[in-house]
Amino acid sequence: MTGGTRGLGLAVARRLATEGWHTTVLGLDPGRLEKVRAMAEAEQLPLRAVRADVTSEESVREVFAEVTETGPLHLCVNNAGRNLSRLLLRRPRQDTGGGLLTHSLEDWERTVRLCLTGVFLVGREAAAGMVRQGVAGTIVNVSSGLAAGAYGQSAYTAAKAGVEALTRTWSYELGVYGIRVVAVAPGVMDGEALREKSTALPKHARYMEGLKRFVPLGRWGTEEEVADAVCFAAENPYVTGSVIRVDGGGPPGWVP
Ligand SMILES: NC(=O)c1ccc[n+]([C@@H]2O[C@H](COP(=O)([O-])OP(=O)(O)OC[C@H]3O[C@@H](n4cnc5c(N)ncnc54)[C@H](OP(=O)(O)O)[C@@H]3O)[C@@H](O)[C@H]2O)c1
Numbered sequence: 001m002t003g004g005t006r007g008l009g010l011a012v013a014r015r016l017a018t019e020g021w022h023t024t025v026l027g028l029d030p031g032r033l034e035k036v037r038a039m040a041e042a043e044q045l046p047l048r049a050v051r052a053d054v055t056s057e058e059s060v061r062e063v064f065a066e067v068t069e070t071g072p073l074h075l076c077v078n079n080a081g082r083n084l085s086r087l088l089l090r091r092p093r094q095d096t097g098g099g100l101l102t103h104s105l106e107d108w109e110r111t112v113r114l115c116l117t118g119v120f121l122v123g124r125e126a127a128a129g130m131v132r133q134g135v136a137g138t139i140v141n142v143s144s145g146l147a148a149g150a151y152g153q154s155a156y157t158a159a160k161a162g163v164e165a166l167t168r169t170w171s172y173e174l175g176v177y178g179i180r181v182v183a184v185a186p187g188v189m190d191g192e193a194l195r196e197k198s199t200a201l202p203k204h205a206r207y208m209e210g211l212k213r214f215v216p217l218g219r220w221g222t223e224e225e226v227a228d229a230v231c232f233a234a235e236n237p238y239v240t241g242s243v244i245r246v247d248g249g250g251p252p253g254w255v256p
């Protein structure tokens with residue numbers, strides 16, 4: 001379970017562990033990893049937390065070597081990812097003068113490396129581990145309701161569209177080993193990430209409140225509802241190559 005130290009990832013990891021899956025959570029922040037360990041101990045969950053960077057081939061290889069030594073790998077949830085809001089082009093504020101501002105290559109590469117290359121590296125090691133162990137396991141990739149494109153989201157939406165393409169491609173390639181690959185695409189969730197950003201930026205909170213009326217169900221989702229979909233993907237033996245959308249029917253990527 002990558003990115004399981006906070007937000008959606010933590011909710012999914014906790015749910016899986018509660019249902020009896022022996023779960024290893026991967027994350028970066030030592031303090032958050034420690035909190036997950038303390039939670040697992042307090043709640044007596046079969047959950048451990050290990051530091052690994054999904055954007056580093058070496059780190060991913062090392063952690064999968066260790067995880068597959070500890071037992072059979074039945075499930076890999078590729079969740080680590082972070083949204084980035086950037087316009088492709090932006091006019092500078094009038095009082096500052098200067099020329100047109102553009103989306104930096106650095107922002108593009110940082111987001112694609114985490115949200116797409118990370119999924120590739122982790123998915124590849126997970127699939128290889130399952131095949132070596134003779135396990136017909138499942139890979140669940142967390143996409144986004146914005147994968148079809150969204151205003152101000154070049155890098156993130158391209159990466160998530162790539163995640164959905166990888167899901168389909170791997171379902172074709174790995175079916176022969178009995179490995180299923182499923183994507184879960186959440187809409188906006190009323191979770192840790194949204195609450196933190198809305199508290200820090202009241203303007204963002206107002207924008208998001210306005211956006212809610214474009215969701216057919218009229219509310220944001222919960223992390224538990226996404227965890228339900230991950231469990232379904234993990235457990236239904238005839239589902240592969242699909243994208244399960246958990247987004248209340250929207251919202252659209254562009255609201256005029
Ligand atoms: N929140 C939403 O409304 C929403 C909607 C649609 C899709 N999603 C998708 O759901 C997933 C989780 O989103 P979230 O909002 O829960 O994110 P989040 O709160 O920002 O958490 C991101 C997680 O990824 C981990 N992470 C970041 N960089 C990493 C790296 N290089 N290697 C290993 N772990 C790393 C973080 O660990 P550390 O804290 O230890 O660094 C953290 O556990 C993402 O793929 C996101 O695109 C979220």
